[in-house]
Amino acid sequence: MNSVDFLQQLVDTPALLINEPVLQKNLETMAAYCTDNGIALRPHIKTHKCPEIAKRQLELGATGLVCAKLGEAEAMAEAGLGPLLVANQVIGPLKIKRLVALNKQVDISVCVSRGEHVQELVMAAHAANTILSVFVEVEVGMQRCGTNGPEATLELTRRVCAAHQLEFRGVMGYEGHAVGTKDFAARHRKAEAAHRELAFAVSLLREHGIGVPVVSAAGTGTFNLSVKPDELTEIQPGSYCLMDSDYFGYENVRDYFELACTVLTTVIDRVDNRIVLDAGLKSIAVDQGLPVVRWRQDILPFEIHEEHYCMEVERGGPVPSVGDRLELLPSHICATANLYDEFHVFCDRALVGHWPITGRGKYT
Numbered sequence: 001m002n003s004v005d006f007l008q009q010l011v012d013t014p015a016l017l018i019n020e021p022v023l024q025k026n027l028e029t030m031a032a033y034c035t036d037n038g039i040a041l042r043p044h045i046k047t048h049k050c051p052e053i054a055k056r057q058l059e060l061g062a063t064g065l066v067c068a069k070l071g072e073a074e075a076m077a078e079a080g081l082g083p084l085l086v087a088n089q090v091i092g093p094l095k096i097k098r099l100v101a102l103n104k105q106v107d108i109s110v111c112v113s114r115g116e117h118v119q120e121l122v123m124a125a126h127a128a129n130t131i132l133s134v135f136v137e138v139e140v141g142m143q144r145c146g147t148n149g150p151e152a153t154l155e156l157t158r159r160v161c162a163a164h165q166l167e168f169r170g171v172m173g174y175e176g177h178a179v180g181t182k183d184f185a186a187r188h189r190k191a192e193a194a195h196r197e198l199a200f201a202v203s204l205l206r207e208h209g210i211g212v213p214v215v216s217a218a219g220t221g222t223f224n225l226s227v228k229p230d231e232l233t234e235i236q237p238g239s240y241c242l243m244d245s246d247y248f249g250y251e252n253v254r255d256y257f258e259l260a261c262t263v264l265t266t267v268i269d270r271v272d273n274r275i276v277l278d279a280g281l282k283s284i285a286v287d288q289g290l291p292v293v294r295w296r297q298d299i300l301p302f303e304i305h306e307e308h309y310c311m312e313v314e315r316g317g318p319v320p321s322v323g324d325r326l327e328l329l330p331s332h333i334c335a336t337a338n339l340y341d342e343f344h345v346f347c348d349r350a351l352v353g354h355w356p357i358t359g360r361g362k363y364t
């Protein structure tokens with residue numbers, strides 16, 4: 001058990017903590033895994049939204065960074081980081097204007113999955129006398145965005161390739177339905193089926209003379225179920241760097257990555273065996289389950305409010321005192337990191353940094 005009591009006078013609560021050596025080890029483990037398996041790594045920064053972590057990922061050989069939103073891409077570009085792939089459809093005049101501006105600053109690609117997307121980008125690139133880079137997003141079973149079937153992928157990609165104002169960078173087919181499946185065998189089956197579907201679409205493009213430089217997919221839950229020659233050229237996992245209790249329940253993930261991030265809280269009240277922490281819905285995400293206390297399996301979630309988390313200590317266990325600090329394990333790190341301005345970073349028993357989360361809250 002490693003205590004963070006030394007932060008008592010240094011960090012107020014609730015606060016997001018990173019154990020720096022654990023983070024670094026996670027980053028190096030994924031980088032080495034990709035090198036050893038001959039696959040490129042393009043990490044998704046939606047997990048941390050933090051330029052310092054993104055910089056470390058690039059230093060370890062990542063081919064670029066995936067962003068969920070244009071605003072996240074702007075935050076990374078502001079820090080001088082790239083190339084960037086926005087794994088999303090960027091539509092509408094306001095966003096397109098920002099994209100064109102960003103395109104002058106950094107190597108950036110966005111996703112398209114229908115004719116209207118292509119048309120809007122072509123017109124904007126034409127008006128700005130520039131070239132915009134795109135990935136064709138393929139729907140591989142998640143039922144989110146993406147072209148519907150190989151023929152549709154072929155037709156759309158042909159349209160992209162025919163447009164002088166666009167550069168076709170490759171295809172992306174994120175298998176989120178597999179990544180989110182807890183059962184390992186079922187996850188493996190779904191991931192294989194999704195990658196086969198993506199590979200089939202790619203082979204159709206190649207049969208029609210279209211070169212596909214990049215085939216991108218996969219998340220932390222499927223990172224090591226994805227390495228097959230002729231299927232993917234790169235993976236785009238996000239959560240592996242910080243991890244969370246949800247992913248720690250996946251055996252194929254837990255074997256590689258450790259929990260690097262916690263939310264530090266203070267006990268602000270207690271009655272009998274019931275304690276109240278100063279973290280709540282506004283400081284820790286609960287969409288993937290109620291967070292638990294690190295090192296204390298005998299403290300059970302009772303009820304969570306906006307700024308209070310009520311928990312019960314099982315009979316017989318030591319009840320923390322008012323003023324004591326406890327670490328909560330985020331169950332969904334991406335949504336939790338989005339609630340904070342900075343990570344407090346420690347190494348051994350020293351606070352070594354405050355890393356701004358400049359991509360947080362960038363929903364547009």
Ligand SMILES: Cc1ncc(COP(=O)(O)O)c(C=O)c1O
Nearest residue numbers: 044087174219220236237238239
């Ligand atoms: C497009 C895309 N790629 C990759 C990921 C992988 O993220 P993680 O590794 O955190 O599961 C996600 C997660 O939502 C995603 O939306």
